[in-house]
Amino acid sequence: MSANMTAKSFRVRDPNYVERIKGAFGRQGFLRYVDARIEELAPGRCVIVADFRAELAQQNGYFHGGLIGTIADTAGACAASTLIESWQWMLTAEYKINFLAPAKAARLKAVGEVARAGRTLSVSLVHLYGVDDGGQEQLCALATVTVATLEREAPVLQKD
């Protein structure tokens, strides 16, 4: 898949996509609350990380599945957001996550890659890794995220 994705050349419509996405990211209270950070942004690709702390854990000391889903959703949506126009906006329509191994690690890392960049619907595939202090990565979850492109930042779903 990676090979495919790398080979695929995505068309960037907004040259300032990095600033745009980082700005929108910073205005999301929940992402700040869990201290998620953008580690990498490239056309059709986004890497999000979050450091372990007890507030993000379930009862065995692993990253909580809900937090992992949050990071997956974010990585998938931001990857798709690199390819839209400057005035457009994205909203997650649905996401699906499979847990593959417990995420007991110093850091959680989500690598989102666009599998389809459409005019109204885009789909990202997200691989999630637990990263230990030595930088060793273990795949812990796999997610797909469908995002809808809106023509402006607005709660259009409600009146849709």
Place this chain on the structure above:
Amino acid sequence: MSANMTAKSFRVRDPNYVERIKGAFGRQGFLRYVDARIEELAPGRCVIVADFRAELAQQNGYFHGGLIGTIADTAGACAASTLIESWQWMLTAEYKINFLAPAKAARLKAVGEVARAGRTLSVSLVHLYGVDDGGQEQLCALATVTVATLEREAPVLQKD
């Protein structure tokens, strides 16, 4: 579905399931951090709520999709947990959530109902509602959650 589910009589194996589930819930740092609470527990059913605050929002002032997924996962897993033995344990294998309307509300409410209670795999259907100050509910998301039953509390997925 509700009619079906109500009609269906679930077999409760652990008479102390309420205490067991509340105890496990309370040891999850992430659920405390987002201040999720169990509002109702019944055989094959669990209702989880969380009050709105800026730390749980995305940039438009709605509940964040990742938070909604977290609450959905929790309601689905706890509903299934009402039906296992006292020594058993549950782990979410996967969940899938569709967002139907923006969750701009005073409270988020997830109603999880077991659709299949299996020996090793259970499936819950979760309806999520935004609840306003007057108690009016609007369906905002729909999720399915698959949980695996383990014979003890342990990180068995890793060595599985």
Place this chain on the structure above:
Amino acid sequence: MSANMTAKSFRVRDPNYVERIKGAFGRQGFLRYVDARIEELAPGRCVIVADFRAELAQQNGYFHGGLIGTIADTAGACAASTLIESWQWMLTAEYKINFLAPAKAARLKAVGEVARAGRTLSVSLVHLYGVDDGGQEQLCALATVTVATLEREAPVLQKD
């Protein structure tokens, strides 16, 4: 859910939706090949059935999971199609199915109900039942289907 859905009043935009949907259904070679039939169409609702035969089975004599997914997709998409304009068109964007019990039955029945009817995206929830010769029904699978509304019948996804 059923109670909810029944209470919900859907707006029908095309009074000839039954003829329109049956026509589109009849032009699908695969649905004819598996001999799927529309049993009921109502605003926001569609029931699809298929009778058992060895060509639709897996190796244990149950309905094949792929066939069950096909019927689920069809019921979900047709339920949503009852609510669009006469000139519009629907395409499945994604579906997800959980198998709850083996479908060893004389007939497979899918009940699709719209959970969200949007301008561009609709979501249906589908319950699948194995029905025996006496008419007894057993829930065998649960699916969610997301469909996109197009402004005309066209392969727009390709150029999207």
Place this chain on the structure above:
Amino acid sequence: MSANMTAKSFRVRDPNYVERIKGAFGRQGFLRYVDARIEELAPGRCVIVADFRAELAQQNGYFHGGLIGTIADTAGACAASTLIESWQWMLTAEYKINFLAPAKAARLKAVGEVARAGRTLSVSLVHLYGVDDGGQEQLCALATVTVATLEREAPVLQKD
């Protein structure tokens, strides 16, 4: 992903997995009916193909989404089946498919790769391609498949 998957060394428990899987495949009426064929089997990997014909199409002459889901489910389950013991059996617990582009092609090809090989639950990622007469491939869908390992061929889900 491919790089990852290739690097990952899967443990084969049944040296006769090719014969075992081909035998089980051949006993599935539905797979014969749609004329699906195994093109490749390797540890943790399975490629399934089906040639286009009107009986597998929807009304625009593309492969039907239900057929694509069937092929995806099969590729994902067979990939996981390469890694189980000779006496074990696999059953799909759930699958999820995103359609990325219309599959108007001479052949449909599904490449299933195991992302997690567990004792009781395995997860495969499946990429689906439309292949034209010249062998050119276009990604048309993406699926994840969760399969449960049973200790024998049996309808255990029912009494599970």
